[in-house]
Amino acid sequence: xxxxxxxxxxxxxxxxxxxxxxxxxxxxxxxxxxxxxxxxxxxxxxxxxxxxxxxxxxxxxxxxxxxxxxxxxxxxxxxxxxxxxxxxxxxxxxxxxxxxxxxxxxxxxxxxxxxxxxxxxxxxxxxxxxxxxxxxxxxxxxxxxxxxxxxxxxxxxxxxxxxxxxxxxxxxxxxxxxxxxxxxxxxxxxxxxxxxxxxxxxxxxxxxxxxxxxxxxxxxxxxxxxxxxxxxxxxxxxxxxxxxxxxxxxxxxxxxxxxxxxxxxxxxxxxxxxxxxxxxxxxxxxxxxxxxxxxxxxxxxxxxxxxxxxxxxxxxxxxxxxxxxxxxxxxxxxxxxxxxxxxxxxxxxxxxxxxxxxxxxxxxxxxxxxxxxxxxxxxxxxxxxxxxxxxxxxxxxxxxxxxxxxxxxxxxxxxxxxxxxxxxxxxxxxxxxxxxxxxxxxxxxxxxxxxxxxxxxxxxxxxxxxxxxx
Amino acid sequence: xxxxxxxxxxxxxxxxxxxxxxxxxxxxxxxxxxxxxxxxxxxxxxxxxxxxxxxxxxxxxxxxxxxxxxxxxxxxxxxxxxxxxxxxxx
Numbered sequence: 001x002x003x004x005x006x007x008x009x010x011x012x013x014x015x016x017x018x019x020x021x022x023x024x025x026x027x028x029x030x031x032x033x034x035x036x037x038x039x040x041x042x043x044x045x046x047x048x049x050x051x052x053x054x055x056x057x058x059x060x061x062x063x064x065x066x067x068x069x070x071x072x073x074x075x076x077x078x079x080x081x082x083x084x085x086x087x088x089x090x091x092x093x094x095x096x097x098x099x100x101x102x103x104x105x106x107x108x109x110x111x112x113x114x115x116x117x118x119x120x121x122x123x124x125x126x127x128x129x130x131x132x133x134x135x136x137x138x139x140x141x142x143x144x145x146x147x148x149x150x151x152x153x154x155x156x157x158x159x160x161x162x163x164x165x166x167x168x169x170x171x172x173x174x175x176x177x178x179x180x181x182x183x184x185x186x187x188x189x190x191x192x193x194x195x196x197x198x199x200x201x202x203x204x205x206x207x208x209x210x211x212x213x214x215x216x217x218x219x220x221x222x223x224x225x226x227x228x229x230x231x232x233x234x235x236x237x238x239x240x241x242x243x244x245x246x247x248x249x250x251x252x253x254x255x256x257x258x259x260x261x262x263x264x265x266x267x268x269x270x271x272x273x274x275x276x277x278x279x280x281x282x283x284x285x286x287x288x289x290x291x292x293x294x295x296x297x298x299x300x301x302x303x304x305x306x307x308x309x310x311x312x313x314x315x316x317x318x319x320x321x322x323x324x325x326x327x328x329x330x331x332x333x334x335x336x337x338x339x340x341x342x343x344x345x346x347x348x349x350x351x352x353x354x355x356x357x358x359x360x361x362x363x364x365x366x367x368x369x370x371x372x373x374x375x376x377x378x379x380x381x382x383x384x385x386x387x388x389x390x391x392x393x394x395x396x397x398x399x400x401x402x403x404x405x406x407x408x409x410x411x412x413x414x415x416x417x418x419x420x421x422x423x424x425x426x427x428x429x430x431x432x433x434x435x436x437x438x439x440x441x442x443x444x445x446x447x448x449x450x451x452x453x454x455x456x457x458x459x460x461x462x463x464x465x466x467x468x469x470x
Numbered sequence: 471x472x473x474x475x476x477x478x479x480x481x482x483x484x485x486x487x488x489x490x491x492x493x494x495x496x497x498x499x500x501x502x503x504x505x506x507x508x509x510x511x512x513x514x515x516x517x518x519x520x521x522x523x524x525x526x527x528x529x530x531x532x533x534x535x536x537x538x539x540x541x542x543x544x545x546x547x548x549x550x551x552x553x554x555x556x557x558x559x560x
Contacts, residue, residue, distance in 0.1 A: 017481050018514050024477065061509070088513035110516030110524050 007124050008032040010051060012042050012058040012070070013086070018111070022057065025113055026120075039065040043073055046081075053081060055123045057116070060087035060098065071101045080130045082123035086111060136342050151187055152335050155325030161188055161317050168315050169196035174267065176252070176312045177290040179319030181438040182369030185290040186250065188319055193246040198286055201245025204238050209254035217259055218275055227276025239272045242285035252312070253293030253304060264308045322364040322371060332368060333359050336375035337387065346379050354389040362393065366439030373441050377456045430458055473519055479560055481518045485511075485553045492530075492546050496539060504534030504542055511549075522552050 009031045013019045016037065023033045034051045036042040039062050045051040056074070060067035067085050074081060082104035087094060095106045104126065105119045153159065168175060169192045177185040186205060193203045211219060222237030238247055249255075255263065266272055267287060271280040289312050298304035322329065333351065341348045351359065355378075364370050378391035430448065437443040445455040488507055495503035511527025526549045533541035 015510050015514055017484060018517065020480070021473070021477055021517065024474075086513075088509060109513030110521075111513075113517065 006030055006032045007054045008034070008052040009120065010034050010036065010042055010046065010053040010056045010058075012036045012039050012056070012062065012067075014038075014059065014062055018059075022111075022113070022116075025117075029117070031120075038062075039067065039070040043070060046074065047077060054127055055104075055120055056081060056083040057120070058083060058085055060085050060089065060094065067103075068098060068101050071098070071103055075102045080127065080134075082127050084116070084119050084123060086116075132342060132345065151191060152331050153325065153328040154331060155320075155327040157320035157325045158328055161319050162191060164315075164317050165191045166195050168192065168317075169194075171315075172286065174312050174314040175288045175317060176295075176315070177288065177317045177319060178295075179290070179292065180321045180367055181292045182367035182440075183319045183321050184368050185292075185319055186248065188317055189246070189248040189288045189290060192288060193248075193286075196286075198245050201285075202242055203246050203248065204242040204285075205248040205250060206238055207250045209251040213256045213259060216255075217262070220259075221262070221272050222274040224274050224276035227274070231276065234274070237272060237274060239266060239283045239285055240281060242283075244284050245286075247285045247287050249287060249289045251291055252289040253291035253295055253298055257303075257305065260305045260308050264305065264311060267308075267311050322367045326360060329359055329364070329371065330356060332371055333375055336372050337379060340376045340379040344379055346382070347385060348379055348382055348387060349385045350387070352386045352388045355387050355392055358389045358392050366435070370439035373439055376441075377459065380453070380456055381460055426458070430455070434459075475560055478518060479557070481514075481520075482553050482557050482560070485523070485549070486557075489546060489550045489553065492542075492549075496542055496546070499539075501534045501537050501542075504530050508532070508534055520552075520556060523549070523556075526552065 009026055011019060011022050011026075011033060012035075013022070014037045019035050019037065023035045026033050032052070034042075034045075034053075036045075039058060042051075042056075042058075043065070046053050046056075058067045058070055062070070065073075067087070071083050071085075074083065083102065084105045084107060085098045085103045086107050086109055087098075088109040090108045098106050104123050107116055107119060151162070153162070165188050175189075175192060177188050179185045179188075189205070190203060193199060206216075206219065208216060218235070218237070220237050220239060222235050222240060223231050225231060225234045241247075249263075266283065269280075270283055272283050273280050295304055295309050295313070299306045299309050333356075337348060337350065340346070359371075366373075374393050375387075378387045382388070382391045430444075433447050434441075434444045437447065441452050441455060445452045448455065450458070492504060492507060495501075508527045508530030511523050512531060513524075513527070515521060515523030515525075515527055526545055529545045530542065530549070533545060
């Protein structure tokens with residue numbers, strides 16, 4: 001946890017002896033303590049934020065304003081502040097009344113102070129979780145472009161794509177989204193779903209290149225019990241699962257030819273047949289496809305059915321790569337910084353000027369996904385309140401195409417042309433896998449047989465090695 | 471929990487002045503003071519390491535509620551002795 005501040009306690013008790021004892025006890029343990037004999041004074045100072053309170057400890061029986069009245073008044077302007085009540089009246093009824101009024105905990109006098117400390121620590125943890133939860137909710141409830149959550153961009157290219165998505169959202173026409181890997185094709189698909197009249201239905205997404213052909217068929221169409229070995233129960237397919245909603249087929253250009261024929265039939269007839277069944281079922285899902293490939297060229301090469309291409313290519317939407325919409329880099333970076341700071345509980349406030357310059361000048365061949373990964377990594381590794389240039393990628397991995405060979409099928413081969421140190425080989429190999437996976441960290445870490453944190457650490461270490469070599 | 475000597479001494483000194491207040495209130499037939507002080511002692515005596523003072527606090531509060539002057543006088547006397555003894559032991 002970074003830059004953790006001292007926790008602030010407010011203690012209220014008209015028993016001066018206990019007030020002094022508790023104040024001294026908690027101050028010795030690093031707490032900021034504000035003590036009051038009168039609950040009304042404490043209430044007023046908390047309300048006008050004259051005093052900071054992460055947790056309140058209050059006696060129940062107080063002159064003028066009781067502990068219960070204090071809680072009720074606090075709850076009118078602060079619903080989450082944990083309040084621990086102390087009392088010498090140890091009846092169950094009083095405890096229930098206190099908890100119902102909004103007390104976090106209830107401790108009996110004579111006090112066992114170490115027990116009170118545990119209660120305070122737990123209350124602080126609860127408070128921290130509640131604050132983080134509220135911040136995360138606020139972040140993800142932020143309404144951005146076209147009133148959609150987390151849709152960020154102001155460049156003409158992005159606006160054009162989103163505007164087209166808005167216009168076609170209420171139509172029934174087939175949509176295909178073209179764009180490089182990581183450019184945000186799924187964001188467009190979700191926008192079409194959210195802005196149209198199917199938004200109350202499910203949004204089901206599948207990456208056609210990530211699943212073997214046989215499995216993909218059963219995923220898409222479902223199967224009947226006993227249709228094949230292992231089909232111990234019937235299963236509905238994604239076409240049915242997305243009924244009244246949207247089915248997003250990503251990387252449709254990688255779909256095997258036999259499945260292309262089946263998809264074409266479904267799109268024409270609007271019916272599916274589960275594997276091993278004769279019965280056809282109507283589907284109401286809207287199908288949106290996306291690909292990073294040039295489907296026209298794939299048709300010419302014989303890799304993609306022409307009839308399916310024409311069927312899908314009714315309304316094409318082109319999502320420009322990030323390098324063609326540089327105006328979006330900083331807003332996206334700020335969004336990711338906020339998101340990952342909250343997730344990692346890091347108190348990072350922004351970027352230095354040099355870091356902003358670096359962000360704007362990198363080519364981002366891996367597009368928004370690469371940018372997101374870079375910001376997450378920077379947040380995890382940064383030691384200060386501002387992400388600096390050294391927290392960002394040193395080299396533009398996407399520009400190092402010349403250092404790897406590409407086969408016709410797009411599978412990159414890792415090559416070493418000269419004698420290298422072990423560190424250099426490691427660096428090249430990690431970069432190679434990272435790039436081959438379109439900068440997808442999960443997949444890269446998986447292929448390398450390490451977890452995501454180790455991947456970040458390795459990249460950071462390798463950057464340091466590069467500094468030393470240079 | 472270890473309570474610092476300075477806290478203990480301050481605590482017992484305050485009890486001494488409270489005992490004078492209790493005696494005065496008894497002469498004035500003011501039982502509210504015994505109820506309030508008794509309630510407070512019940513809640514704090516044991517925390518400072520003096521369970522007997524907590525027990526005497528309970529008796530003081532109960533005797534104050536039923537306005538039992540004899541019982542109050544007896545409890546105040548016991549409290550005074552206990553406070554003096556505790557001060558000597560510090």
